[in-house]
Amino acid sequence: MLKMAEFPAPVESARVRPRITPESEPFHGGLRNGLLRxxxxxxxxxxHTPPVASCSYCCAAVGWVECEGGGSVHSWVRYHRAFMSxxxxxxxxxxxxxxxxxxxxxxGRWLSSDEPRIGCRxxxxxxxxxxxxxGLGFEPRPAPI
Amino acid sequence: xxxxxxxxxxxxxxxGDFSAxxxxxxxxxxxxxxxxxxxxxxxxxxxxxxxxxxxxxxxVDEAARLLGLEVGFVAQPWAxxxxxxxxxxxxxMAVGAGLANCVACVGVFRNSPFTRHGTNxxxxxxxxxxEGAGPHSETxxxxxxxxxxxxxxxxxxxxxxxxVDRDKxxxxxxxxxxxxxxxxxxxxxxTLTEAxxxxxxxxxxxxxxxxxxxxxxTAVVILMTSTERARDLAKRPVKLRSFQGVSAGVNEFxxxxxxxxxxxxxxxxxxxxxxxxxxxGKAGVVPSDIDTLHCYDGFSPQVLWxxxxxxxxxxxxAADWVQAxxxxxxxxxxxxxxxxxxxxxxxxxxGHMAEIVRQLRGDxxxxxxxxxxxxxxxxxxGDAILFERGN
Numbered sequence: 346m347l348k349m350a351e352f353p354a355p356v357e358s359a360r361v362r363p364r365i366t367p368e369s370e371p372f373h374g375g376l377r378n379g380l381l382r383x384x385x386x387x388x389x390x391x392x393h394t395p396p397v398a399s400c401s402y403c404c405a406a407v408g409w410v411e412c413e414g415g416g417s418v419h420s421w422v423r424y425h426r427a428f429m430s431x432x433x434x435x436x437x438x439x440x441x442x443x444x445x446x447x448x449x450x451x452x453g454r455w456l457s458s459d460e461p462r463i464g465c466r467x468x469x470x471x472x473x474x475x476x477x478x479x480g481l482g483f484e485p486r487p488a489p490i
Numbered sequence: 491x492x493x494x495x496x497x498x499x500x501x502x503x504x505x506g507d508f509s510a511x512x513x514x515x516x517x518x519x520x521x522x523x524x525x526x527x528x529x530x531x532x533x534x535x536x537x538x539x540x541x542x543x544x545x546x547x548x549x550v551d552e553a554a555r556l557l558g559l560e561v562g563f564v565a566q567p568w569a570x571x572x573x574x575x576x577x578x579x580x581x582x583m584a585v586g587a588g589l590a591n592c593v594a595c596v597g598v599f600r601n602s603p604f605t606r607h608g609t610n611x612x613x614x615x616x617x618x619x620x621e622g623a624g625p626h627s628e629t630x631x632x633x634x635x636x637x638x639x640x641x642x643x644x645x646x647x648x649x650x651x652x653x654v655d656r657d658k659x660x661x662x663x664x665x666x667x668x669x670x671x672x673x674x675x676x677x678x679x680x681t682l683t684e685a686x687x688x689x690x691x692x693x694x695x696x697x698x699x700x701x702x703x704x705x706x707x708t709a710v711v712i713l714m715t716s717t718e719r720a721r722d723l724a725k726r727p728v729k730l731r732s733f734q735g736v737s738a739g740v741n742e743f744x745x746x747x748x749x750x751x752x753x754x755x756x757x758x759x760x761x762x763x764x765x766x767x768x769x770x771g772k773a774g775v776v777p778s779d780i781d782t783l784h785c786y787d788g789f790s791p792q793v794l795w796x797x798x799x800x801x802x803x804x805x806x807x808a809a810d811w812v813q814a815x816x817x818x819x820x821x822x823x824x825x826x827x828x829x830x831x832x833x834x835x836x837x838x839x840x841g842h843m844a845e846i847v848r849q850l851r852g853d854x855x856x857x858x859x860x861x862x863x864x865x866x867x868x869x870x871x872g873d874a875i876l877f878e879r880g881n
Contacts, residue, residue, distance in 0.1 A: 361630035366621070395622050395753065401740050420647035420750075423695040428635035440634050442643055442752065450755050452643075454633050463650045480631045 346379040347414060349471045350456050350482060354434030358478035361431055368396040371409045376479040381414040381469050383449065394451045414469025415486060416445040421461040441483050443467055453481035493586030496720040496727035496880050497712050499528035502844045504708030505677050505835035507602040513547030514556045516598050516709035521557055524711035528723040530592065535559050535713070537590030541577045542598040543569025543838070553596060563590040569599070570625065571786060572736060572744055574839030575873045581714040582730045591719070595712040597840035601705035625744050627752040637745070638702055641789035642694040644746030648791065649696065651749075651759075652806030656696055659809065660687040662790040663700045663832055665818045670829025672819070672856040677706050677835040701790040706835025710844050717880060727880030728850045731864075732772035737872030744871050745788065747795045764801025769866070769874035777801045780876075781862045782849055783823055784842040786869040787830045793817070797825075800868045819857055827857045842867065850879040 352358075365373055368384075372394075375382030384393045388405030392412070400407055421441040427433040439455035455461050456470055465485060472482040501523030503516055525531060538561045540553050548556065550564040565580035567573035574597065581593035620628075626637040649656060664687060670676035682700065690700040720727035743751020749760035765776050777800060785796035794808035802823060803811035817825040828834040828845035835841065846865045848854040854862075868874040 358631060363629070363631060364621070420643045420650070422639055422642040422646060423692070424633065424635075424639075425692045425695060429630060431630075432633055432635070435633070438633060440632060440639070440643075442647075448755070450753070452629070452632060452634060452752065463647070478631070 347376075347381055347469055347471045348484075349379055349473055349479075352472050352474045352480070354431070355475055356431045356434070357476045358431075358474040359476070361429060362478055366396075368398055372396055373479070375411075376471050376481060377477070379471055381412045381481070382409050383412055383447075384408070385410040392445070392447055392449045394449050412445065412447050412469075414445070416443040416467055416469075418442070418461050418463050418465050418467055418483075419444045419450055420463060421455065441467065443469075443483055451481070453483050456482040456484045459485060493582050493730060494717045495582040495585045495714055496717040496729045497847055497877075498592075498715045498720040498723045498725065498727060499524040499530060499711070499713035500844060500847045501525075501527060501711040502675070502708070504710070505675055505706040505837060505841065508707035508709075509600050509602050513542050513598045513600070516707075517542070517548070517553065517596050517711070518557055520598075520709035520711040521594060521596065524594070524713050528713060528720075528725050530713060530723065532558050533560075535592050535594045536561050537563035537581065537584050537593030539565040539577045539581045539593055539595045541567060541569055541574060541838070541840075542596065544599050544601045547598055547600075559594065561590070563593065571788070571838035572625065572869070572871050572873075574843065575733070575867055575869070575875050576736060578712065578714065578730070578843065578875060579733050579735065582733070585714055585716055592713060592715040595714060596709075597711075597838065597843075598709045599838045599840065600707045601836055601838070602707050627743070636694060638694045638697050638789060640743065640752050641745040641791060642697040643752055644743070644750035644795075645696050645789075645791045647750050648795075648806075654806065654809045657688070658813065659701060659790050659794075660684055661809075661812045661817070662787075662793045663687060665812070665815065666787070666826050666830045667833045669819055669824075669827045669857060670833035673828050673834055676829040676833055677704055678829070678833045697789060700832075703788045703831035703836035704833070706837055708835070708837035708840055710837070710840040712843060712847070720880065726851050728847050729878040729880045731876045731878040732769050733873075733875040734768045735873050742871065745792065747799055747870055750795070760805070762799045762801065762805060764799070767800055767874065769868070769876050770801075773876050775864065775876065780823065780864050780866045782827060782846075782859050782865045783817075783825045784830075784846055784865060784867050785826065786839055786842075786871070787826055787832055788836065790832060792870045793825060795870045796868050799870065799872070800866070800874065819859065824859055827854065827859065846877050850877055
């Protein structure tokens with residue numbers, strides 16, 4: 346199960362929510378339940394994001410697997426402005442691209458006050474909006490004790 | 491297929507705020523200019539390729555009717571800047587394959603209603619909610635908003651991977667502004683200093699506001715016909731010597747190159763094809779033969795990555811390569827001599843195409859590159875056209 350965080354502003358997600366398709370529903374539904382689910386190819390075993398109807402590499406069918414969500418920062422950006430008013434309460438904020446240990450790169454909001462560092466170890470976190478919608482975030486992963 | 495096709499006529503309206511005008515009116519005026527430029531009549535035009543957007547404008551059907559054209563070949567790529575060269579390529583292929591004798595390529599963009607990069611609000615921006623995250627990968631619920639984000643993400647990775655000094659990007663914005671100062675059509679002509687650049691606020695860090703293009707409006711019409719026919723018309727033909735299409739796939743991203751872009755996954759250390767890109771080989775030329783490069787510069791790092799992708803600079807070294815006026819008029823490889831999207835104004839590549847025609851005709855006035863024979867259009871997303879001065 347992913348750790349869950351609250352989106353730190355009392356706003357609704359209606360204007361920012363993606364249109365959920367049959368290919369993406371398990372991903373978004375998973376996050377709501379604290380799971381990072383990604384499509385996995387039944388042929389070559391690759392994971393995919395954004396969700397696909399069949400594998401981008403070998404065209405085989407995909408099924409869904411739960412991921413641990415550990416990885417490292419591949420790149421990051423910092424927003425100094427809110428391009429939609431929903432984010433006015435959280436600027437400045439960072440978005441990180443993460444190389445998941447499980448093979449894909451995906452991005453999410455950075456849920457730490459420390460500046461991200463390329464290569465640093467991170468863990469996926471669910472980020473719940475006021476109205477229950479959940480997005481993907483990442484936070485630094487504590488060093489193993 | 492070998493095409494023997496040239497640009498015969500050019501009409502340009504721009505650049506500025508034409509948001510109160512219609513796409514029809516702008517296209518009509520630019521078409522008149524292009525026809526007058528070379529001495530053709532509307533009845534000579536039998537093919538039409540349109541690229542009209544932001545907001546969506548005319549489809550080919552309405553455009554033909556409203557512009558008084560009777561055509562038997564049409565093309566209409568999605569009205570996004572990455573398809574500008576595709577419009578010209580379709581027109582060239584149609585003429586080359588005998589589907590049309592003269593194709594009018596009509597680019598009309600009204601971008602000025604977009605707020606400046608770095609200002610609050612981008613309401614209703616079409617690209618925010620595209621299936622599969624869209625060409626720029628905007629993902630509003632994760633806060634990944636505005637096209638600049640993808641370029642910023644790629645730049646951060648690039649700087650890390652190659653230990654690039656962030657401040658060296660100033661050479662792109664300042665150099666293109668110096669070119670724009672010589673271009674009466676450019677929307678931004680005031681001199682910029684290094685201090686101005688460093689005072690420019692971060693928008694999506696590491697991109698500064700001066701690394702981002704200036705949305706503007708334009709109408710450009712380019713008339714394409716056979717080189718033989720173009721030779722009989724009023725202006726010196728500009729030949730399309732060779733070209734290659736847009737690259738797309740799991741490791742391509744519009745505002746980066748493989749290894750840097752959002753949603754890519756396999757590439758960690760990309761080796762560009764450089765001089766082995768087909769656009770060079772098909773024409774039997776090498777990068778050092780090119781007299782001027784024009785590239786899609788929605789964001790300044792795209793200039794660096796185009797230089798690397800097409801073999802002008804080694805991977806990771808373009809930021810050093812562009813210093814000391816090397817990409818300015820009078821330098822080794824003048825780039826975006828109109829000022830480009832960063833200073834002439836973001837007209838989805840159509841301003842660049844017009845400038846290529848002027849340079850190869852010898853009509854670029856104070857910006858003219860002496861003895862300019864070969865001009866290359868090339869982009870971070872892999873497409874290219876090699877243009878050659880005709881006779």
